[in-house]
Amino acid sequence: MSLHTRCKMKVEIITIGDEILIGQIIDTNSAWMAAELTQSGFEVTSIQSVGDAARSIIDAIDLAFSRADILLLTGGIGPTNDDITKNTLCRYFDTKLVFSNEVLKNIEKIFAHRNFSLNDLTRNQALVPEKCTVIQNKTGTAPILWFEKEGKVLVSMPGVPFEMKTAMANDIIPRLQSQFRMEDYLRQSALVSGITESALAIRLADFEQGLPKGISLAYLPSYGMIKLRLFARNMDNTDLFQRQAEKLKRLIADLLVSETEKSLEELLGEELQTHNLTISTAESCTGGLVAHKITSVAGASAYFAGSIVSYSNEIKEKFLDVDKDLLDASGAVNEEVVVQMARNCAKLLKTDCSIAISGIAGPAGGSEENPVGTVWICTYYRGESIAKKYNMGNSRRENIERSANMAMLQMLKML
Amino acid sequence: MSLHTRCKMKVEIITIGDEILIGQIIDTNSAWMAAELTQSGFEVTSIQSVGDAARSIIDAIDLAFSRADILLLTGGIGPTNDDITKNTLCRYFDTKLVFSNEVLKNIEKIFAHRNFSLNDLTRNQALVPEKCTVIQNKTGTAPILWFEKEGKVLVSMPGVPFEMKTAMANDIIPRLQSQFRMEDYLRQSALVSGITESALAIRLADFEQGLPKGISLAYLPSYGMIKLRLFARNMDNTDLFQRQAEKLKRLIADLLVSETEKSLEELLGEELQTHNLTISTAESCTGGLVAHKITSVAGASAYFAGSIVSYSNEIKEKFLDVDKDLLDASGAVNEEVVVQMARNCAKLLKTDCSIAISGIAGPAGGSEENPVGTVWICTYYRGESIAKKYNMGNSRRENIERSANMAMLQMLKML
Helix, strand or coil, rough: EEEEEEECCEEEEEECHHHHHHHCCCCCHHHHHHHHHHHHEEEEEEEEEECCCHHHHHHHHHHHHHHEEEEEEEECCCCCCCCCHHHHHHHHCCCEEEHHHHHHHHHHHHHHHHHCCCCCHHHHHHECCCCCCCECCCCCCCCCCEEEEEEEEEEEEEHHHHHHHHHHHHHHHHHHHHHHCEEEEEEEEEEEEEECCHHHHCHHHHHHHCCCCEEEEEEEEEEEEEEEEEEEECCCCCHHHHHHHHHHHHHCCCCEEECCCCCCHHHHHHHHHHHHCCCCEECCCCCCCCHHHHHHCCHHHCCCCEEEEEEHHHHHHHHCCCCCHHHHHHHCCCHHHHHHHHHHHHHHCCEEEEEEEEECCCCCCCCCCCCCEEEEEEECCCCCCEEEECCCCCCCCHHHHHHHHHHHHHHHCCC | EEEEEEEEEEEEEEEEEEHHHHHCCCCHHHHHHHHHHHHHEEEEEEEEEECCCCCHHHHHHHHHHHHHHEEEEECCCCCCCCCCHHHHHHCCCCCCCCECCHHHHHHHHHHHHHHHCCCHHHHHHHHCCCCCCCEEECCCCCCCCCEEEEEEEEEEEEHHHHHHHHHHHHHHHHHHHHCCCEEEEEEEEEEEECCCCHHHHHHHHHHHHHCCEEEEEEEEEECCCCEEEEEEECCCCCCHHHHCCCCHHCCCCCCCCCCCCCCCCHHHHHHHHHHHCCCEECCCCCCCCHHHHHHHHCCHHCEEEEEEEEHHHHHHHHHCCHHHHHHHHHCCCHHHHHHHHHHHHHHHCCEEEEEEEEECCCCCCCCCCCCCCEEEECCCCCEEEEEEEEEEEEEEEEHHHHHHHHHHHHHHHHH
């Protein structure tokens, strides 16, 4: 159980850009913002994505202001012509663009740092609406615009993820927290595996129906795992929540992986560091995804040595000393191969632990004996190895993602 | 230039789930749907994400129906209690749930295939609204529901990406295409690199202002590259569009990477296959991401041998024969190391080409000489190697993504 602070004000996110509506990019901004805002105590009640058209932007703002108190916009304020948010905001807030020397200085600083020369289009970014508070963009050229109207707030930010994230973390969230009243709430998270969503729901049906008013339970299935979240809105009775959280933990004790909201790669990294262990991977069908996930955590070099991505059998032989006769006779997707991969990987890369994966990602390559989705995972820890066979399904992408998660999970359980 | 078919009917996407609003998951469904729909000729005009609450779902549907003709809903129809979409749809379309034997049979088939036993919650999925067309879910247990109302269509699908994608591709899009009238439009895509967005916009400013009515140009910057899209809405004059497309190509000839909408890893895979070449990678700071991207393309085993993810210097020495004295004297982030990594990788893994990357992903590890973001990339092709130094910026995640893209781009240019 952990205590968090929340704000009763509702937040809506509006992401702007034709590229979102034609699916050319995945809107990762809103997910990141929603996670940070939730973590910081704000409730996100809706996310809208609209195209680069004044009418669509104004409609989205009108709608959002009709039901929320804080509007966060990203995108549509770069230097090119298809970016029209700034002019639309002037229309909406009945103001005009004025030149800001302060913004120009910031742009010049950013450009000097990157060794770029300033051009006219970039200079135009120093034009800002008169009736707003300008927040300097520390990592890019488009300024952040903070508007207020009848006690409500609208903030317009660039769509470049790094610029938006820096502004949100350093400026927007702290300002929102100081401007709006915050109150406490309680949360208990749980990451479970080894059960289907419906079987888990049946196991928890009585518990869920017996929850006191104001406490709710949510399920989130994701590639072989389910995240559970017990959540108390506006609750002062900590003991009551604590009892429910403990009851939940008893009910899922055999399935529990973690009580935090951390990712598997973060959990694995922490576990390795706590026990002062190192790890390496030998990957066939996952093609390096486990190594990529492990190294996406800052500081991974303290425990991750490297990976042999052995897509071909020749590399399995040459770099992982897998027995050639075995590969010739039985192919690459079986228990013996994956055990050799894991053991030899740890030995050759001199790590305490290792993960080896070999399977059929599809769409081609399946057989009667090993259909698409068959994946062997072996985890190794100081002399011991555990090999398991999984069926990850038919989709190549899901298959690879799921295999990477199950491999990290299997390793975590072993430690 | 390529000819596509489009439908004048507007599509809105509504994704349902508290997990989206708290940022626990990134809504990749809507981006995939938007891309497929755009490709199939439909215009997506808005995307909304709402929580698991009847009121929010009904408000979102009301709003979407007020401005669009086709509504596609994902999520909120799994077996657990926090999924309430089905009941809400009954309320909205004034109908009730009835038991469908056909759906039950489908669920039993899916479960038999997965060796799961049927439970009561799953059986409840066979309850479907009376006033709708049920489309069998070929890959999961939640049925797809197709409602019609005054010439408009609402389709409710599961949120599990693989199930949604299978249903969209096999059932929903073909049905929509046969039900609504389709017409032709023109598109020219271009992927460019080696220029900032604002410098490109200045170069293309005259061209853009001179575009005939009905033709528009959009910019999409993404990790070291910019995608351009010239687009004609409702245009019969193919010659006029063709002339503009050729003018655009002349203006960006020196920057052009591709005229398709394919990803870099797809382009690289095609180029390698066309010339019957093989590739391997030696990755330090990217931690396997290039290998993962290359192997995310189906059929990559035809040209990808493997990767040595050499996060530690010891692995660089032992598996890539990088000179120990060099590493001890100059560290791992310099031209000589990355050239040795690339050359030895191709030699040892016996491939025609190779990519080697070494850099400082951050946040720690930077120095005066090599600040965070410094990345050396060497590409090798039959005896020749090219090494370049980049500054990828401060964010670890962006840094890794950008390095992977720039490496594939550098390799593509060399072939």
